[in-house]
Amino acid sequence: MDDTPIGTAEDRALDALVSVIQSSAGPAAAEAQALLLRRLALDGDIIPTRMPAVLNVTEAAGYLNLLDTLGQRQAMLDVLSGALGVASASARSLSDAPPPLAMAPLANDRPVGAAASTAPSNVLVRADLVAGLVAARDAVRAYGAVLPLWSPPAPLPLAQAADELDAIGRRLRVLPTAALADPTTDSLVLARPVGGLPGGYTVMARPDPAIAATATLPDVEYESVARDAATGAPVTVELGVTKLVPLVPPLSAGGWRGAVTDAPPLTASDLGWTQIVAVSGLLPGVTRLRDELLLLHSTAEAGDSVFAAKLDWVWDGAAFTAPGSPAGS
Template identity: 40%
Template structure:
């Protein structure tokens, strides 16, 4: 068995060093180079080794060449020559650039999934804008340390396709990494056991409802009181209140108080099982009413080609009015 030469070892060390630089760098230019390298590898590189053995001499190469000529496989003949010489495919492939790399990205936060049925429909992770993610991750850790669970829901990490005029344009805030929901399946089934309760404490003023997280007694910010929780009455087709006794629940607005995300109580019973306004947590800091454009916000996270192919392509001039992009 041959021993690698000093030059081979030096070359390998250089390649490893360059690889570490590419992997560790986070500037937009390096991210764009990473994306280009991956596209080249997928379209032009030797991703899967050839099934035929490497030719030992020019005669074997000639045999392959003549065989493919007889079969009139001119394209494969070019690829065979390239593979024999250790080159990428001769076929021109437009790898493109995918657009300028955005300055921010969606950070996938690992989710707090529970056994069924509370865990049904809960994704493995949810996307949050990079500069907003740290606070939410810390809040989830605090909830877990208090013995609670806060499973989240968010849309898939891809911009929605055009609706074709058959429906309303999806709310862009989740795709801007500015909105996540409490996983609806974690609540409204049985408030006596659900990890998440939509209800109110006996100490609350008024008649509205808020989201509470079941936590251990003595948790800072937790409310130990007689709670009323909502549950869905499938027979009556409406929400009903159920007394759940004295329990300790951490109000959602307290759990996320140190984050950019805000949870707001609701004033009345949700009108339908599929109305999830109560689960919404939005981070709108930095959006200036009358000035912030949807196209500019999308461009912070998505490449221009993805935006052009999305449901928002015709709404890039929509302006934030304090509640929505209109």
């Protein structure tokens, strides 16, 4: 600093502040130290900006337009903070409370046969949705069957979420490898009753004689889907009269919605039939995507994500849609 009285006063004040921070001791002093450090981080520009000083409004707008084109909305706020010489918006986001929910591990069921080795030991489920899924799993177990599931091995970063349901932790999958190999022995079967309406294939669980059952099932004539071992093409298999556990009722009772498919999956990568979606707590016309995102992600993450333009979208009973859009659009 210069030798003017103002510069000298600033030097003395800064030296005194550093001395207080370095020499504090005891609970009260430590609390004051933490407060000072917090104020320094959140209310001052500790590290000077690397952005050249803007010459006019047009140049400043050029910075912001470029960042908006690149989708860097959070960086736009940081640039403004740097230009003003105050703490960046990213630094201020450190003061936000952490998201109230996290992804919790749930012990997984293992199917029979070769698929057992492909089942993860645990699946990640949003903490507030675990109870409903456990209730559904226990209901399936009561019939002597299992409910093997699959989820990514780590929480999915918001930038990698395929859509809104993945981003808010409301989508899981039944284990794809537990079905479509041999419907007469697979733990999971994609089937429908014979003589019913066209389409309507749903995932069902096959009771395992090695598991003690406490509930009984009716005899129903089913046909199922399998994948041809040579070509990979779907084929229909007549199962005759047998006992299977439809997964839709127990999942619905636990707040989850199972997939119903009208056409068999054509390839191994077609996994639409495996997904289950948690709809518990989603109120049509009321629940906003913003509210759901902030249960798992920080305000800064949500604001700088691909979902930033959809924060005010509302659940319509099937998906999140823009306000005023027809239901199910």
